[in-house]
Amino acid sequence: MTVFLTGGTGFVGGYILRELLRQGHTVRCLVRNKVPALDDIPARVEQVSGSVTAPDTLRGVMDGCHAVIHLVGIIRERPARGVTFDAIHFGGTKAVVDEARKAGIPRCIQMSANGARRDGVSAYQTSKWRAEEYVRQAGFSHWTIFRPSLIFGDPGPGGFEFASELARTLVRPLPVLPVFGNGRFEMQPVSVEEVAAAFVQALTLDAAHGEVYHAGGQERITFLELLDRITDAIGHARKLKIPNPLVLMRPFIRFLDGTGILPVSLDQFNMLVEGNTCDSTAFYQDFDLTFKPFSPENLSYLSRRGRSRVA
Numbered sequence: 122m123t124v125f126l127t128g129g130t131g132f133v134g135g136y137i138l139r140e141l142l143r144q145g146h147t148v149r150c151l152v153r154n155k156v157p158a159l160d161d162i163p164a165r166v167e168q169v170s171g172s173v174t175a176p177d178t179l180r181g182v183m184d185g186c187h188a189v190i191h192l193v194g195i196i197r198e199r200p201a202r203g204v205t206f207d208a209i210h211f212g213g214t215k216a217v218v219d220e221a222r223k224a225g226i227p228r229c230i231q232m233s234a235n236g237a238r239r240d241g242v243s244a245y246q247t248s249k250w251r252a253e254e255y256v257r258q259a260g261f262s263h264w265t266i267f268r269p270s271l272i273f274g275d276p277g278p279g280g281f282e283f284a285s286e287l288a289r290t291l292v293r294p295l296p297v298l299p300v301f302g303n304g305r306f307e308m309q310p311v312s313v314e315e316v317a318a319a320f321v322q323a324l325t326l327d328a329a330h331g332e333v334y335h336a337g338g339q340e341r342i343t344f345l346e347l348l349d350r351i352t353d354a355i356g357h358a359r360k361l362k363i364p365n366p367l368v369l370m371r372p373f374i375r376f377l378d379g380t381g382i383l384p385v386s387l388d389q390f391n392m393l394v395e396g397n398t399c400d401s402t403a404f405y406q407d408f409d410l411t412f413k414p415f416s417p418e419n420l421s422y423l424s425r426r427g428r429s430r431v432a
Contacts, residue, residue: 122324123147125183125226127173127217128192132280133232133272136317137190142166144321149186151179173213174203179220188228188263188324189221196245196281197386206248206388214252218259227262230323235270235309235335235399242395243388253333263330265323267316270337270397273415274313275422284310284351284415288423292351297361301370304345304362306396309337312413319408328407335399339412344393347415354420367394 124141128134129150141148147165153172171178173193183189193213198205214231221229236242237249253266276282291298316336323329342350345362352359371390378387385393405412413419 122187123149123185124324125149125151125186125189125221126192127151127190127213128194128232131192132274132276132282133313133316134192135277135280136274136313137192137320138166140317140321141190146321146324149182151182173216174208176216176219179216181224183220183224183226186221186224186226188230189217189226190230190232190320190324191217192232193217194232194234194249196389198244198388206244207251210245210248211251211255215255218255222259222261228324229256229259229261229264230320231256231264231266232320233266233268233333235268235337235397236392236395237268242391245388245392265329265331266333267320267323268333268335268399269316270309270311270335270399272313272316273310273420282313284354284420285423287348288351288355292348292357292360293355295360297363298348300345300348300362300364301390301394302367303364304348305343306394307341307343307398308347308396309341309398309401310347310415311336311338311401312415312419314413315410318410319404322408326407332403332407334404334407335401336404337397337399337401338415339401339405340414341398342415350415350417351420351423353417354423356424 124146126138126148129138130152138148142165149167149169151171152168169182171182191214193209195204195209233249233253236246237253238246239250241247241250256264256266271283273282273284276285319336349359374387374390
C-alpha cells in the first residue's frame with residue numbers, strides 16, 4: 122500500500138521508513154525541505170513539501186494514499202517560535218487527520234507517548250492525550266495508537282535519542298553523576314527496531330484496530346542502573362552518583378528551563394521522576410517482535426561516531 126509518513130526524517134521515522142520499504146510498501150514522506158539523503162533510497166519513496174503546522178500546505182498531498190503514519194512530535198517547546206506541545210502534538214495531529222479524512226484514507230497509525238493522559242504531570246503528556254482523542258474520534262475504519270516508553274537505538278548523525286543525550290551531557294563529561302532524588306524510579310526502555318516493526322505490522326493487523334498499545338521493553342530498570350549501562354557501553358569506569366533532593370532540584374530546573382543548559386527540561390524532569398513503565402503485554406502478544414534489551418552490547422552505538430541510517 123502507499124503510506125503517507127510524517128516525521129520520516131527523524132530518529133524513529135527513519136527506522137519506520139526502512140521497515141515500510143522492507144515490507145514492500147510505497148512511502149510518501151512529508152518534509153519541510155527536500156532531504157538529499159532520501160534521493161539515494163529506492164524509487165518507492167516520494168518527498169512532498171509541507172508542514173503539520175501549516176494546514177494549507179497539506180492540501181492534496183495525501184491523495185491516493187491508503188494509510189497515514191503520523192510521528193511528528195517535540196520534546197522541548199520553543200514558544201518564541203510558536204513551537205509548543207499544543208501546536209505540534211494537537212494542532213499538527215488535527216491538521217494531518219483532517220486532510221487524511223478529506224483524502225478518504227481509512228487507516229491511521231499514531232505516535233503518542235507513555236504517560237499520555239488528561240491529567241498528566243506535563244504539557245507534553247496532556248497534549249499527546251488530546252491528539253489521541255482526536256484520532257479516536259476522527260472516523261477512521263482502522264486506527265492504532267502507540268504509547269512508547271523511552272526509545273533507544275542508533276540515532277545516526279544529528280538525531281536525538283535519550284541514551285546518546287545522557288552520554289553526551291552527563292556520563293562522558295562529569296567526574297561524578299548528579300541524580301534526581303534517589304534515582305530509583307524505574308524506566309522500561311524499548312528498542313527502536315521493535316517500535317518500527319510494530320508500527321508497520323499495525324497497518325494490516327485487524328486485531329490492532331481501535332487499540333492503544335503501551336510499548337515498553339520487557340525489563341524494568343532503575344535510573345541508576347540505566348546510567349551504569351550507558352557508562353559500560355561507552356567504556357568508562359562506573360562513576361560515583363550523588364543524590365539530589367527533588368524539592369531542591371525542581372525549582373533549580375524551573376529557573377534554568379528554556380536556556381538549554383540542562384540535559385532535561387522541567388517537563389522532562391517531571392516525567393522522569395514519575396517513572397516510565399507500563400504493561401506491555403499486549404504489545405508483545407499482538408505483534409511479531411524480538412525483544413532487544415537495554416544492554417551495553419545493544420548500546421554499542423554510544424561508543425561510535427554517528428553514521429547515516431538511510432540506505
